[in-house]
Amino acid sequence: MSGLYIHIPFCERKCSYCAFYSFPRPWKNEDGFFQALEKELQTLPADFLPETVFIGGGTPTALDIQTLAKLFSLLRKFSPAEFSCEANPGTVDRQKLDLLRKSGVNRLSIGVQSFDSRCLETLGRIHSAEEAEAAFRLARAAGFENTGLDLMFGIPGQTVPKLEADLDRALALNPQHISIYNLMYEEGTLLTNLKPQKLDESLERDMYDLIRRRLTVAGFVHYEISNFARPGFECRHNLLYWSGGEYIGVGPAAHSHWKGMRWANTADLDGYCANGPRRAFDEKLDPEAKERETLVMGLRRLAGVDVSAGLWKTLGGNFRTLEKEGLLVIEGNRVRLSEEALFVSDAVFAELV
């Protein structure tokens, strides 16, 4: 199984916390971007038949309806089983949603982040909580049965009751999928530069525990550190990333892993528009490095990973130590993070790379 990722590097406005490779619209050379994207799509290997397509960014739905139609005309040759698109509530209307449905998109991921107006303001989001709810209902009305919400916790000023209220409002919409990430203070972002009062780590851990409890009681499967789904609605595209699967990313800054090679396009929108994609790196994966990488990515899944005999030889000691510390669970050849380790997974991964 393989997947195609399309990076649309445009947004309505930059959110305060965002370190993704994206620029506010209008962009001086959007036509140049789509011409370069078309050319890059034409260079995909003939035997690349993705079963999942994911349009992310950036904000694909920030494009106007004509540009969106152009984007989908470039993707007509694909017929994936899962076709996802990210959407920002401040940028969707019925016309765009109808176009997405008509173009084959069958999974919508709506970036809400919070339903609390102060938190939305801190994050620099372009929409209100009510607009986010309206966008979700509009997506349902347009026929999106598989619709998810992206939320955040650990936002400056957020409290446990505020988070509970966010979860209540999210659950009231009855989404199929919820991603909920701990806010990261990425270098160079407006939020980081403003040096806000960060939440205590112990409070963030309480929040994470609350999220896990509430969403599992509500019938969601906690299948990846930050991802919850109704049974059968796990994101197949992201599961590819977490299981060492093959994918090709197009657009500036997109990453790929295909036939033992890994590469990334340079994060250079001007260069992409002018000359097409250039590679920031291009490497053949050393089998052991690849196995370790697959292990660490796989451990993000709560189901864990089957470890090969070779890797047991190199990492068996580390596994046993982490097990003694209560951070890893070993069942035969399979290892998985303990419940205790889910919130501190990066520290566990650092012991295994």
Ligand code: SF4
């Ligand atoms: S909408 Fe998403 S990609 Fe765009 S600036 Fe905000 S967080 Fe970043």
